[in-house]
Amino acid sequence: MTDNNTLSGRVAVVTGATSGIGAATARRLASAGASVALLGRREDRLKGLADEIGTAAVPVAVDITDQDAVYAAAATIRSALGPVDLVVANAGVMLAAPFESAQTIEWDQMIGTNLNGLLYTARAFVDDLLATAADGKAADLVLVGSVGGHQVFPNYAVYTATKAAVAHLTRGCGQTSARAAYGSRTSSRASSAPSSAPGCSTAPSARCSPGCFRPCRRCPRRTSRTRSPTPPPPPRA
Numbered sequence: 001m002t003d004n005n006t007l008s009g010r011v012a013v014v015t016g017a018t019s020g021i022g023a024a025t026a027r028r029l030a031s032a033g034a035s036v037a038l039l040g041r042r043e044d045r046l047k048g049l050a051d052e053i054g055t056a057a058v059p060v061a062v063d064i065t066d067q068d069a070v071y072a073a074a075a076t077i078r079s080a081l082g083p084v085d086l087v088v089a090n091a092g093v094m095l096a097a098p099f100e101s102a103q104t105i106e107w108d109q110m111i112g113t114n115l116n117g118l119l120y121t122a123r124a125f126v127d128d129l130l131a132t133a134a135d136g137k138a139a140d141l142v143l144v145g146s147v148g149g150h151q152v153f154p155n156y157a158v159y160t161a162t163k164a165a166v167a168h169l170t171r172g173c174g175q176t177s178a179r180a181a182y183g184s185r186t187s188s189r190a191s192s193a194p195s196s197a198p199g200c201s202t203a204p205s206a207r208c209s210p211g212c213f214r215p216c217r218r219c220p221r222r223t224s225r226t227r228s229p230t231p232p233p234p235p236r237a
């Protein structure tokens, strides 16, 4: 996370705010002074978190696999909070099964949520981000990926494929005209970074340059976050 001064006064959207990383991110953003729209399907959980956070939070129940519903949610959020300048596209589903016996409906759910839903979320707010950036203010798009986007695990072929798509999408966002002047940027999971142009970030932050996921002597930003030669255990969710 960036410091509170950077987040104070921001208008954020967090998908998957009913549990886990999304709920924690929403709490953190609100505690740093941001207004936060909380998105997810379980309305009771959204309302519970909004009550906990206070007036800075707005619960908006939505299934992000429904593009029209996402656009309607974006309109509701703009009415309530104004233009959005920070989007954390976090909602995701991880379902494990051997490829040969998996239920294809579970594939649809993962692709629909982890990829399509993330795309709908980003597209619904990108005009807000661009307008904010054009005003010289910080605007950030955080796409929550996974270590599974960079390496494979038994029984997680489709999940890791969706997260590989998120990683590649993030690199692709870095090539858009809005980002071209700033180069690629990475950040920790569900973090934001100040910028004068919309930023695309993915988690985990593991590369020193597009396509580089290994420690290398040429890497100017080699840190402990660089991929370990020992594969970590499968992701939990």
Ligand SMILES: NC(=O)c1ccc[n+]([C@@H]2O[C@H](COP(=O)([O-])OP(=O)(O)OC[C@H]3O[C@@H](n4cnc5c(N)ncnc54)[C@H](OP(=O)(O)O)[C@@H]3O)[C@@H](O)[C@H]2O)c1
Residues within 6 Å of the ligand: 015, 016, 017, 018, 019, 020, 021, 022, 039, 040, 041, 042, 043, 062, 063, 064, 065, 090, 091, 092, 093, 094, 113, 117, 144, 145, 146, 147, 148, 235, 236, 237
């Ligand atoms: N936890 C980890 O160790 C880990 C590791 C690597 C990557 N990640 C990634 O981090 C993100 C969050 O993971 P987590 O562990 O916090 O997961 P989680 O606790 O299972 O939460 C997933 C969230 O996604 C929401 N969601 C799922 N389908 C949705 C849909 N169709 N529409 C709207 N919201 C939907 C859920 O809300 P509702 O059910 O209420 O809709 C829930 O709030 C995911 O993208 C995951 O792939 C997690």
